[in-house]
Amino acid sequence: MKALILVGGFGTRLRPLTLTLPKPLVEFANKPMILHQIQALAAAGVTDIVLAVNYRPEIMTAALKKYEKEYNVRIEFSVETEPLGTAGPLKLAEKILGKDDAPFFVLNSDVICDYPFQELAEFHKAHGEEGTIVVTKVEEPSKYGVVVHKPGHTSRIDRFVEKPIEFVGNRINAGIYILNPSVLKRIDLRPTSIEQETFPAIVKDGQLHSFDLEGFWMDVGQPKDFLAGTCLYLSSLSKKGSKLLTPNSESFVHNGNVLIDPTAKIGKNCKIGPNVTIGPNVVVGDGVRLQRCVLLAGVKVKDHAWVKSTIVGWNSTIGRWARLENVSVLGDDVTIGDEIYCNGASILPHKSIKANVDSPSIIM
């Protein structure tokens, strides 16, 4: 089987992290975002993966070479010379996606969930029509495009309603699809939107179905959602009884959902959790309090620091008695001084912070 991952541009919404690594390589729950998707696709029997990008950083090429071997898949870049929207990249990759009659997966690289590729493929085969889009239930459908089904039908889509004012349904496009190669004929090689143009056309022919996603779903394209997505992901691991999580029997674990790389070191009298990921080679000092935060590889948190709702970029150092909160994001190699307070600070790489950041701001 084949799949196309829509990676797109520079990932500016996830800066300052994406100033250091391209978004697909930023670790989500201690694993590059794209690896979550590659593993799930490979497990569902996908052998050809296309990455639709509009730039191709060297560092990504090297990383993906490694994954090709590890997961026995072929990964190809499809580089847009101009941004082609969400549908154009499919046409650009027609050679691969349309090389046989088997349907192919399409997914947005920012989406994190329990990817249901196997079941999705089976469901798609069962109804035998052109396309299936994964939908997820949301509490506030008015913020999204809502899927409305044909009367009396549970999966065939009747129409899409963008940001509905009145309640018409609570299922939204989750950014994961399986499509027959015939769909490629519907797309021109120009900037086009799969949501705005391609899908409505398929719906008109009554050929588009929806597939309900079980469990969590999150677009983690920006820091606030990255943190929220981390919580959902860790909760999901916890529900499944995953061995990856640090057991609650560990004295420093508080309310669970704590994922710690085996190479990380944790000091005495810490209180960690809930919803914390700690990357490789991280060193956490004594009396440190961590909750709802992400520590990427090589981070050093000194004694008595307090960190909440914060993404700490690679190799950054947090001083003693420092306090970070309210979606602070530290880029690579940032140093937070002893006793410093950061409230919603977004700090670019290699900066050293010596005075409090009292209200959300960007430190250049």
Added chain:
Amino acid sequence: MATLGVPHRQKKAGSKTTKAIILVGGPSRGTRFRPLSLDVPKPLFDVAGHPIIEHCFRAVTKVAEIKEVFLVGYYDESVFRDFIKDCSHNFPSVSVKYLREYQALGTAGGLYHFRDAIMKGQPDRIFVLNADVCCSFPLGQMLQLFEEKNAEAVILGTRVQQDAARNFGCIVTDAHTKRVLHYVEKPETYISNLINCGVYLFDTDCIFPAIRSAIKRRTERPRLFSYPSSENLDSYQSFADDEDGEKTEVIRLEQDIMSDLADSRQFFVLETKDFWRQIKTAGSAVPANALYLTKAFQTQSEELAKPSAVILPPVFIHPSATVDPTAKLGPNVSIGPRAHIGPGVRIKESIVLEDVDVKHDACILYSIIGWGSKVGAWARVEGTPVPISSHHTDILKGGVKVQSITILGKECGVADEVRVSNCVCLPYKELKRDVSNEVIM
């Protein structure tokens, strides 16, 4: 042989007698010191391990010839009873008495009212110290200048930044002779950046007649003097509302006496280059604490905690307080009696009062923690540093004036992990959520 060479003037000076008066004010004056003055009279509030007034008193005891000290104010008699008992015990050669005004008479009015008590034994000179001043009290130098100049009055002055000067009494001097040429209390325009420190030395033959003539002027033309300002509104009203004007003279040294002395008397200024700060607002206790601790450190006081990896000097820890060895304190920290400081705690530029309990890994910066308050684990109580040269305790934050120093009143509680910044919290409040830039009633 040597004694023969001593000039006549100095020999005469040696035989002169000097008393000291510490002006302590009263309960209605200390409102800017709230919320701390809700529980303790301002002069008895501990900075650097001792009541504010004790710093004045100790300076007075360093002048050997002073054998008698009066505290003048309108607090209840009982307020200073224990303090006076301690003073008499520690300094048996000095007599300390409290003279209570039954109504606010003003700083000069109070002196005049008690002139008989003060003048008993015919002292030649009196020191007058405002208790709400934090400085090194160079009284010896003032005496020396007084004698050198054959002065009738000496005032302690200090230089402040030009834009701050208008908040104080401003002194214009002859740079060469140090004689005071002109004095204005809180002028509207810039006059001088040499300001009144609130410490005076007077010839008794000068000061009492000067007050008497001010009272006389007042009685003749009562309403033209003592005009109201936000500073003296209370005392002004009590005077204006009273029909028996002659007996209720509110006469203040700064407004009513200094200017006259500059015009007509041998009035000189001793300019101190040492530290000086007013203790008006509660927040100003933090810089005062820092200044007195620094002074104690420079004079190698035995009272201070020994510097180490976790004690950044100067730090005062009361002998009855318990501090975990992993806590890091200083600089400029005072820990009160029976306070308990837990493991991994950080305290900097702060005053922690009696019976406070600080749980592990908490962080206290630029704050005052009131008596019996509890600070939870990983809590953060924080103020904002103000420039060393500033005489203000409020700062602009997002365009709004807020307290730079965070103050918790008596028996407040800060829950685990809660952050309190730039807040003033009245007594007996529990803070369970993060708060900043607020006064919590």
